[in-house]
Amino acid sequence: MECSLDCESRVTIKVEGLSYRYNSASALDGLTFEVERGELVGLVGPNGSGKTTLLKCLSRVLTPCSGVILLDGRDISKMSLLEVARICASVPSEFSADVNLPVVDAVLLGRHPHVRGVWWEDERDEEVAMRAIERMKISDFARRRLGELSSGEKQRVMLAKALAQEAKVLLVDEPVAYLDIRYQLEIMEILRTLADDGVTVIAAMHQLSLAARYCDKLIVLKKGRIVACGKPEEVICEELIEDVYGVKAFVQKLPSVGLVVIPVATVDGGGVR
Numbered sequence: 001m002e003c004s005l006d007c008e009s010r011v012t013i014k015v016e017g018l019s020y021r022y023n024s025a026s027a028l029d030g031l032t033f034e035v036e037r038g039e040l041v042g043l044v045g046p047n048g049s050g051k052t053t054l055l056k057c058l059s060r061v062l063t064p065c066s067g068v069i070l071l072d073g074r075d076i077s078k079m080s081l082l083e084v085a086r087i088c089a090s091v092p093s094e095f096s097a098d099v100n101l102p103v104v105d106a107v108l109l110g111r112h113p114h115v116r117g118v119w120w121e122d123e124r125d126e127e128v129a130m131r132a133i134e135r136m137k138i139s140d141f142a143r144r145r146l147g148e149l150s151s152g153e154k155q156r157v158m159l160a161k162a163l164a165q166e167a168k169v170l171l172v173d174e175p176v177a178y179l180d181i182r183y184q185l186e187i188m189e190i191l192r193t194l195a196d197d198g199v200t201v202i203a204a205m206h207q208l209s210l211a212a213r214y215c216d217k218l219i220v221l222k223k224g225r226i227v228a229c230g231k232p233e234e235v236i237c238e239e240l241i242e243d244v245y246g247v248k249a250f251v252q253k254l255p256s257v258g259l260v261v262i263p264v265a266t267v268d269g270g271g272v273r
């Protein structure tokens, strides 16, 4: 495939030979891939396959044992955490903020990488935070404290904080994990719109049908290795699901929703009665 300079400049994230170990155990093994500006990429694979570890390496929270990660052409190992945070916003799956923090302050924390010198948010910071609060439809509880919210509400607050960061790259770990089906669709629509507006989004997720429907590309991990990477319709099939998850599934293409994955039974016997 031809790749001109123009094509190269569209690449936001380039990963080459990335490996990570926790003590002696390998979690990521020689990953190589590229993500273009404005792509919505679904990171899928079973529990323990390395999705969270990869997101943490991409946000520079973890330092790889080997390999290179280029963010907008720059080696992130040579960038400060603050520099990375100005480009890359992360939404972890687990929520560790102070339970007494009001929602609006939690969202304002997203402005932190942009504030220079002494912390004091200005009018523009407040404006950006309020826009994020409206976009995530959390205005009704913006004055409540984090500890008073349901898991799904907290998840939307964390996404609002990431939006307030105005990053070019959004790394989201299980964005719809705690959400009801209505909010699952709404969040996926928001991620899709962000990508269409030029934000590069990488989302680790377990909902294969949603991932297939909304993502431009899927990266499939198994035991820390990429076993498939490409457009959802090129990647998702019954053989892959069986190989990666050990699950027999129906994969069907439905008009207007695209690929739908219906898990049927584990290959070692559990499942439908």
Ligand code: ADP
Residues within 6 Å of the ligand: 022, 025, 026, 027, 045, 046, 047, 048, 049, 050, 051, 052, 053, 054
């Ligand atoms: P996923 O997000 O796909 O569920 P993870 O990236 O969390 O996968 O985990 C990948 C592997 O690394 C798993 O085998 C997991 O047990 C291991 N692992 C994750 N975090 C740690 C840690 N802090 N210390 C040791 N091993 C870890």
